[in-house]
Amino acid sequence: MAQRAGPAGFTRQPVEHAHDLACDGVSLASIAAAEGTPIYVYSARTLRDRYREIDGAFAGYPHALHYALKANSTLAIARLLRELGSAVDANSVWEIEVARRAGFEPSQIVFTGVGKSPDELERAVAMGLKAINVESAGELARIEAIAARLGHVARVAVRFNPDIDAKSHPHISTGLKINKFGVPLDDARALAQTLPGRPALKLVAVHVHVGSQITSLDPLRRAAAVAADFSIDLREQGLPLEYIDLGGGLGVSYDGAGVPAVSDYVSALVGEVRRTSLPIVLEPGRAIAAPAGVLVARVIDVKPRTASSHFVIIDAGMTELIRPALYNAFHRIEPVSGPEAGDCQYEIVGPVCESSDVVGRDRRLPRLAAGDLVAIRDAGAYGSVMASNYNRRPLPAEVLVDDGTWRVIRRRQTVDDQLVLET
Numbered sequence: 001m002a003q004r005a006g007p008a009g010f011t012r013q014p015v016e017h018a019h020d021l022a023c024d025g026v027s028l029a030s031i032a033a034a035e036g037t038p039i040y041v042y043s044a045r046t047l048r049d050r051y052r053e054i055d056g057a058f059a060g061y062p063h064a065l066h067y068a069l070k071a072n073s074t075l076a077i078a079r080l081l082r083e084l085g086s087a088v089d090a091n092s093v094w095e096i097e098v099a100r101r102a103g104f105e106p107s108q109i110v111f112t113g114v115g116k117s118p119d120e121l122e123r124a125v126a127m128g129l130k131a132i133n134v135e136s137a138g139e140l141a142r143i144e145a146i147a148a149r150l151g152h153v154a155r156v157a158v159r160f161n162p163d164i165d166a167k168s169h170p171h172i173s174t175g176l177k178i179n180k181f182g183v184p185l186d187d188a189r190a191l192a193q194t195l196p197g198r199p200a201l202k203l204v205a206v207h208v209h210v211g212s213q214i215t216s217l218d219p220l221r222r223a224a225a226v227a228a229d230f231s232i233d234l235r236e237q238g239l240p241l242e243y244i245d246l247g248g249g250l251g252v253s254y255d256g257a258g259v260p261a262v263s264d265y266v267s268a269l270v271g272e273v274r275r276t277s278l279p280i281v282l283e284p285g286r287a288i289a290a291p292a293g294v295l296v297a298r299v300i301d302v303k304p305r306t307a308s309s310h311f312v313i314i315d316a317g318m319t320e321l322i323r324p325a326l327y328n329a330f331h332r333i334e335p336v337s338g339p340e341a342g343d344c345q346y347e348i349v350g351p352v353c354e355s356s357d358v359v360g361r362d363r364r365l366p367r368l369a370a371g372d373l374v375a376i377r378d379a380g381a382y383g384s385v386m387a388s389n390y391n392r393r394p395l396p397a398e399v400l401v402d403d404g405t406w407r408v409i410r411r412r413q414t415v416d417d418q419l420v421l422e423t
Ligand SMILES: Cc1ncc(COP(=O)(O)O)c(C=O)c1O
Pocket: 068, 070, 071, 089, 112, 113, 209, 211, 212, 213, 247, 248, 249, 250, 283, 284, 285, 286, 287, 381
């Protein structure tokens, strides 16, 4: 549907009603009127800007961005990233399938994941990916057996666990020894040393990822320094690498608090890795996709909660966006029309039969009434991908706004879609 082009991202501007929230100049209210709610709306311009900002920050240092599909793997978004020149990080064979259908070549895919099944490994080895990021000695042995049987040489990267605290939410911190991810550094060294005698395997990189939504550069820089040291040791032992994979993890500002600038983040990583002369692979997910999406929902009901606050029950909840219920994550919530802030105290909750189905606690907003639209901001990453059918709720529709036009990139699921799998 064509509309005039406007400013990038999600802005308030006079559309039909004064100060409606718009996406790249297209009114969110008009999209909700046409397609219903709950609905994810993505800004193509923001996706491009975020990708290009990270890419450009390398300022000529050799690198490859492997967008982390786990953040948002809707086909149209994967395609958009491919057109920008991105490669991908896939976390399951099903994400690999989506990547292939989005047009990515096997040589553009790295495969991570702490528990890759034998079937997944078989398909990954047969495909000949850029690398399988290996999480244990056992997994390496399984890859080797498959590759030897198929007569292939599997390209592998060892994911080491640096025992670094990312100081993120415990559910999304991955770099501590007590976390299930990767191989402890000493074991990773020992594992790498076995590679020369294993002709079905080629060690191409070391890999580290210490967590997600990291808001301080220190853990990211320290992990990069360890990766650089490790790769130099390996080269001295006759194991030259092709690149260093530093994972993803850069946080975004959900609440307006400061987060590291992309340029500082990339300079910190390049500063640590430059002495190796190796290209850097990065796997950013959230930093690209989160600010590019909102979840638009409609108010179903408003009812008293305490003497001074009300519940606002909306038609989106933990089934569409589980982050608040799962991590106590904060997302800004604004009315789509009218001013963004006000004096009413609200507990914004979803319709699901769980008391944890709270989308926003203790919010101060203008007066809301049944039928009003609200936008849940920065929901482009780890939103739609984590949606579920709990309570038989259908997966929401998704819309991409691009250059003043919008289109449905995933239609709303129906009960028939759900039941087609059942007898
Ligand atoms: C191995 C790996 N790479 C990349 C990412 C993407 O992280 P983020 O979305 O924080 O950039 C993740 C997510 O946790 C991951 O586990």
